[in-house]
Amino acid sequence: MSDPIPDKPVDDVKPSIQKPKWGRIALMCGIVSLLVPPLTPMLLVSASSNPWWWKGWSFVFHPGVILPLLPFFILTHVAWFKIRWSGGTLANRIDALVGVLLVYLAFVLSLVAVSNFIKFSKHCMIGLSQYRQVDAAKDQYALENNITNNITPNWSDLTPYLKAGSRLALDGGRDSLGNPMLIGPIHDRLRVNPLTKEAVKDVVNDSYWGPYS
Secondary structure (H helix, E strand, O other): OOOOOOOOOHHHOOOOOOOOOHHHHHHHHHHHHOOOHHHHHHHOOOOOOOOHHHOOOHHHHOHHHHHHHHHHHHHHHHHHHHHHHHOOOHHHHHHHHHHHHHHHHHHHHHHHHHHHHHHHHHHHHOOOHHHHHHHHHHHHHHHHOOOOOOOOOOHHHHHHHOOOOOHHHHOOOEOOOOOEOEOOOOOOOOEOOHHHHHHOOOOOOHHHHHHHO
C-alpha cells in the first residue's frame, strides 16, 4: 500500500489571480451610459443671444454632448480590444460588443435630446409679446405727442413707454435673439428681423409672425 501524498503547506498554495471581466465591464458601461441622454440638455445653458451651437448640427461638438459619454466610450472600447487581442471567450466578446453599441446608441439619443431642447428653447424665446409691446409703445408715443406724419421714431423715443428695467427696455431695440427689431414708420407695423426668421425657421414658419412678418 502506497503512502498517501502529503498535503501541500498552505503557504505554498498560490492564490489564483482573477482577470478583469472586461465583457461585463463594457456591458455595464453601455447600460449606465443610457442614463446620460435625459440629463444632457441640463448641461446646456440657453443664452440670451443665439449661441454658436444652435446653428445647424454644430451642437454635435458641444462639450455638454461629448464629455459625459467620453468615459463610457473609452472604457467600452478598451474592453473590446483587450478581449479581442487576448482571445477571450465568445460570451465576453458579445458582452463587450453590446456595451460598445449601447454607448453609440446613448450618443444618438443625446443628439436627439439636445436637438429637441434647442427647438424648445427657440420657441420659448421668440414669443410675439415683445413685438406687441413695442408696437403698443409706438401707438402710445404717437398719441401722447400728437404725431400725425409718418415719421420713424428712435428707440429712445419708445423706451419710456416700456416697462422700466425690463429686458426689452434695456436691450436697445433688439429682440430675444439679439437681432435689431425693424421699428419702421410710426403708422406701420413693427417688422421681425430676417435674421431672426432665419434662425428659427426650423421651429416656426412665416405665418407664425402674423402682422409682424
